[in-house]
Amino acid sequence: MQRYSESFDETFSIALDRALQGVLGRAANVTSFYVDPGISAKSPDVYVELLKKIFSPELVNALVESIGLELSRSFGFQFQRDVNWKLSEYVSYARQPLQLRLEPASGNTLAAGSETELKITLVNRTVGEMLVKNCDLQLSSETFLVEPNKPSYDLEGLKLQPGEAHVMKARIRGTQIGQGRVSVRATIIDLRGRSKVIEAPCVLSIVERGGRLSTGSPIADGLLLGGLPRRSAVLLNSPACDEKDSLVQGFCAIAPGATVYVSSDVERSTQLHRLYPELRIVVCSPQADLLPTTEFIQVSRTLRNISEIDDLLTHALETIHDESPRVLIQLISDILLLQKEVATRHWLADLLPRLRARNCTVVAELNPRMHGTQEVNALFDLFDGRMEIVEHEETGQPVRFLRVTSLRGHKYLPHQALLTSPADGSGIEASRTVPSIPLSPEFQFPEGERRLAAIMFTDMVGYTKLTQSNERLALKLLERHNQIIRPILPQYRGREIKAMGDSLMVEFESALDATSCAIEIQHALHDYNVSARDEWRIILRIGVHLGDVVHSDGDVLGDAVNVASRIQPLADPEGVCISQQVYDQVRNKLTNTFTRLERRDLKNVQYLVDIYKIVLPWERPSSST
8 A cells, every 4th residue: 555755845846836837837936036946835825825926806806816736646535615715724634524523421530440431533625535444543651542453443444525524432441641643534535546554642641549639730640640649648849839829719619619728918918819719718917817708718918827717728628528628738938937947837837637637638838938848858758759840940930830749549741841931931042951950869979980871862853953043943842841851750750861952851760761762752742743743743853872971070971972863863853863772772672663774874873783773653664564
């Protein structure tokens, strides 16, 4: 069966040239002089508006209709040709002749050991009959297909009439805690007998059996693998900032009728009461009388009487009938300043066990900038976990990240997630080194120690050129790149050594971990790119090598680092290349096939290196080992 040999942009460009030549003849050359053809597929409607400045509306309508006809011929599917359509609609249908949707019945959170139904919908978007074959589910190791083994239909394929929708169902089970990836992939056959693969991805958070309570923040829930463990008390270490206020509001908004908000901030309490009238509020402030009088608001005019605060909190909890109440305490810094370290510790040591006994889940906020290190550290062991909002300065503007540093007895992602960035990104050097926060004590190694490690290098294709033409877009792409890739690294015990603009250097304890992580990164980016606009696509090359390294001042040095950095450029876009040393360790442990490349003489490497290419599912192998 023949496949499409050109990329979408190449096929579209050919169709566009044919349409222009057919309608305009020699005048077609005028368009390429005044209008860049490169924007036709990326911004089709902008392209048409530019054409209207050159040609009459009637001629432009004829062009759009002709382009639709050529798209039908080039892509092998029949599209409705209507002069009232926008060119972007033709492009959308040409990209995805088959609309493919994957919808988990239980949403994107699944308890480990439990099952959920997947609804797979196929819709023929063309005006001709469509043949669909080989509709398969692809699942990562965190999930298991219960039934069926494969979405079933006639072996000769499924014929979809124009506009027809076909629904299939499957069941999966969450097998291990983490971020599971599920995608459905269908092969369609065009009128010229060529195959085209359509894919729809889905990411699931596999959480502990019994579930966790959502924080109201997708970023925090992702790091916590679904949310806060029930009956836990977690300390949020954060300076005063908008991002912290958003986390607090999200926590109150997710279940206001089951939440008690304890604070000394009258203005903030008033705002939350207006937004969520059912929220139970306890305010301790001399200005507490300014709050409206309702059954859900309890007030005290002082912070000195800790027992009164406890009584008000107890009374507020008695009005909640939910079996899992939630408590947000936002006055610990005030009490610590007023009552000092010993009294505050005694208060929390008495309060938190009583709240756990009432089946409460607690988040307590502390501003570390208001206290000494000793005061802050004295409270840590009273809590089951700790989250932090940390800041890095970028040209004088703070960029804030959220990270979970501990969660007693429960799994979490030991990684930092971006909460915000400067408003426009202007002035930030694209080649800057991004600060890397140590993920966990288990990743720290003695200074000067020589050890065997796998080194992975990644690099974004075309990034340097993009920074020269559109720096703002380049910086936004880099931010999206980091958001997708960095949460994957700790899942394979990867330690980010440094970031050099659009490149990452990561160390792993085993070749299998490094290779599996590289494959997972390319899977995640491929899933992202399927639905992303062309200018927002992120294409990486990845190289992996195994050898001796030396740890020095937080960096990793050695010949293995140099070899890995030289292997990375040999990979195809969206590809992974590995050395012979890595191949020997993983060849019988992965389901992927490998293609051996020619032995290479790498720069600054004194010996020839055997290189292997990993064949990924969306690639067609040439010769495999």
